[in-house]
Amino acid sequence: MKKEIHPKFNKNTKTICSCGEVYEVGSTLENEVKIEVCPACHPFYTGNNKVLDTAGRVDKFKKRVQASKK
Numbered sequence: 001m002k003k004e005i006h007p008k009f010n011k012n013t014k015t016i017c018s019c020g021e022v023y024e025v026g027s028t029l030e031n032e033v034k035i036e037v038c039p040a041c042h043p044f045y046t047g048n049n050k051v052l053d054t055a056g057r058v059d060k061f062k063k064r065v066q067a068s069k070k
Helices: 057-069
Strands: 010-017 022-027 033-035
Touching: none
Parallel strands: 010 033
Antiparallel strands: 010 022
């Protein structure tokens, strides 16, 4: 590897999630990193699914499924 062409690697970069969790990770960024989703708040890891219903699409789908079962 060539010397002095790689960015400096920091072992203790703070990563702050929007839910309030703070992690220390390795990164080439010097300051803290802000993220929106982490394992503490992601639906896959927590098991809490959120269904966003825009313009009644979920209700329309459920009605269609109910009609097809009859």
